Amino acid sequence: SQAHVPTIDMARLRKTGSERSLAIKELGEACRRRGFFQVVNHGISQSILDEVLAVASGFFDLPAREKLKFKSSDVYKPVRYATSLKDGVDKVQFWRIFLKHYAHPLEAWIDSWPDNPPHYREKMGKYCAEVRKLALELMGTIIESLAISPKHLSQKIEDGMQVIAVNSYPPCPEPDAALGLPPHSDYTCLTIVLQNSTGLEILDTEDGNWITVPEIHGTLLVHVGDHFEVLSNGVYKSVVHRATLNSERTRISIASLHSLGMDDKMGTAKEVVDEENPKRYKESSFRDFLDFLATDDIAHGKRFIDTLRI
Ligand code: OGA
Ligand code: NI
Numbered sequence: 001s002q003a004h005v006p007t008i009d010m011a012r013l014r015k016t017g018s019e020r021s022l023a024i025k026e027l028g029e030a031c032r033r034r035g036f037f038q039v040v041n042h043g044i045s046q047s048i049l050d051e052v053l054a055v056a057s058g059f060f061d062l063p064a065r066e067k068l069k070f071k072s073s074d075v076y077k078p079v080r081y082a083t084s085l086k087d088g089v090d091k092v093q094f095w096r097i098f099l100k101h102y103a104h105p106l107e108a109w110i111d112s113w114p115d116n117p118p119h120y121r122e123k124m125g126k127y128c129a130e131v132r133k134l135a136l137e138l139m140g141t142i143i144e145s146l147a148i149s150p151k152h153l154s155q156k157i158e159d160g161m162q163v164i165a166v167n168s169y170p171p172c173p174e175p176d177a178a179l180g181l182p183p184h185s186d187y188t189c190l191t192i193v194l195q196n197s198t199g200l201e202i203l204d205t206e207d208g209n210w211i212t213v214p215e216i217h218g219t220l221l222v223h224v225g226d227h228f229e230v231l232s233n234g235v236y237k238s239v240v241h242r243a244t245l246n247s248e249r250t251r252i253s254i255a256s257l258h259s260l261g262m263d264d265k266m267g268t269a270k271e272v273v274d275e276e277n278p279k280r281y282k283e284s285s286f287r288d289f290l291d292f293l294a295t296d297d298i299a300h301g302k303r304f305i306d307t308l309r310i
Helices: 017-033 047-061 064-068 106-112 121-146 151-158 226-231 286-293
Strands: 007-009 036-040 081-085 097-102 160-169 183-186 190-195 200-202 210-211 220-224 241-243 251-257
Touching: 007 017, 007 183, 017 036, 017 121, 047 121, 047 160, 047 190, 081 160, 097 106, 097 200, 106 121, 121 151, 121 160, 121 190, 121 220
Parallel strands: 007 036
Antiparallel strands: 036 220, 081 097, 097 160, 160 251, 183 241, 190 220, 190 251, 200 210, 200 241
């Protein structure tokens, strides 16, 4: 079903006084209800968005031998090209091809990215820097909305990781018989998604229905991830989502995944814990998530956050 997706207007969040306070309240509400919202007036120009989608498509259009240079099934690798097909492990196969690469600090990683299509590094690099700024702003504001003292966290977030997942979902002759990505939530603090067409669906936990996220030109989609659910002690929800397929055209999405550093542990903030609300999650790092990927739990539909509940 189609449903209303909350909209966060960055122009209002960037104001001062009561207008900003109201916008922060609405942001907190969106994180509490579903852990999902769309962002308008984010300040990233339409040409940057269009061009990064163009180089992303361009990469998947390359001859196989170019793409296979990056092929790897090692989840610990900073750059890798792979499919979501895992013979004999998953009960259903997932119709997705992806390229994942680390993106922060940019200077450390950009030379390991594809240099084909020719402007891939330039256009992707520009988008990564801009979307990271937006993510830092949103993460800071979400922390503010929880009334958590930002001191200890802000530096860790500033030094945190940015992983880019460039997803391609080719047309599928039987789109209803398969999925692009199974239902999951992201391990992150926050994920920002740019898509070229509809296909992303989020779970309405109240009635169990899937909600199609509309493609509104120029907007960015934000998922609250597991690590912010942990930070907030479950007050904010990491959104369960999936990618569906269509029979007509290739769908491209670019997910920018933001977390603390590889071995930095995210735990529940002391400000949200008291006698009536004891801590509900164990602390964990990005590496703990990667270790989780190697377990059978994932194939059985378990979420990372399920492994963290106390
Ligand atoms: C992801 C993801 C959604 C999409 O990469 O984690 O959820 O629409 N992508 O491709
Ligand atoms: Ni996801």
